[in-house]
Amino acid sequence: MAFTRATGKHRRPSRMQRTTARAAGVAALTTTGVIGTVAAPAFAAEPAPEQTGLTPVVTIGDSIADQIDAQAAAQQHAAEEAALRKMAEEAARERAAEAAEEAREAAEKAREAKERAAREAERKRLNTFVMPIAGSYVSTGYQAGSSLWSSGSHTGVDFHAASGTPVHAVGAATVVEAGWGGAYGNQVVLKMHDGTYTQYGHLSSIGVSVGQTVTAGQQIGLSGATGNVTGPHLHFEARMSPEYGSDIDPVAYLRAHGVSL
Incomplete structure (x- = not known):
């Protein structure tokens, strides 16, 4: 079965003949009104396909073929644009994910750096030691013998200082005693961060209280001549406990903690 155009018209073979697949496309367009009704006499003039043994084809006009080609091209173009949009969206998501990961890594590095700095600052704070009286010197050494001391020897060292000179904590510590200490007069005893203790005696005034934390170099009182003394x-x-009799060499103790004297 074949549909023919008006006599005298001639088309290129590529435009004149279509496969049955193109015929299906034409049939679809026919439902929308693109192809008009074909004259009935043409059907009567053609023999049935089973009589000829030929595959039926449909011939259509150039304008209809062009519309079909245009529709196919538009659909292909739309599909290509959709694919490009999808690729762009996926690329954008990947970039966003990479940026988020980079930001997370940067935040983690910043946090780690901050923690390292804090640990270093704390380590420095705990390991910083200073002289109890700035610019002073030892006037009486450790374990010097004299009848002035009940034990017969000096259990600490004396630093030269006029009355009212600022006295400093030698390191970071907690105040465990602050008040009258008998022969020591007004005294302060500190528990250091490493578990040792330091004592400051004969003070004219005390500037801290029990339970208070202090840092290296913080003023804890003023020197004086209270208790059993011959002068300010x-x-x-330096002690292993807060009690009398647990003393160790205070000069060696300070030097071991980096103090030069």
Whole structure:
């Protein structure tokens, strides 16, 4: 079965003949009104396909073929644009994910750097030691013998200081005693961060209280001549406990903590 155009018209073979697949496309367009009704006499003039043994084809006009080609091209173009949009969206999501990961890594590095700095600052704070009286010197050494001391020897060292000279904590510590200490007069005892203790005796005034934390170089009182003394100075001890009799060499103790004297 074949549909033919008006006599006298001639089309290129590529435009004149279509496969049955193109015929299906034409049929679809026919439902929308693109192709008009074909004259009935043409059907009567053609023999049935089973009589000829030929595959039926449909011939259509140039304008209809052009519309079909245009529609196919538009659909292909739309599909290509959709694919490009999808690729762009996926690329944008990947970039966003990479940026988020980079930001997370940067934040983590900043947090780690901050923690390292804090640990270093704390380590420095705990390991910083200073002289109990700035610019002073030892006037009476450790374990010097004299009848002035009940034990027969000096349990600490004396630092030269006029009355009212600022006395400083030698390192970071907690105040465990602050008040009258008998022969030591007004005294302060500190528990250091490493578990050792330091004592400051014969003070004219006390500037801290029990339970208070102090830092290296913080003023804890003023030197004086309270208790059993012959003149103003600072009596300084390093101890293994807060009690009398647990003393260790205070000069060696300070030097071991980086103090030059």
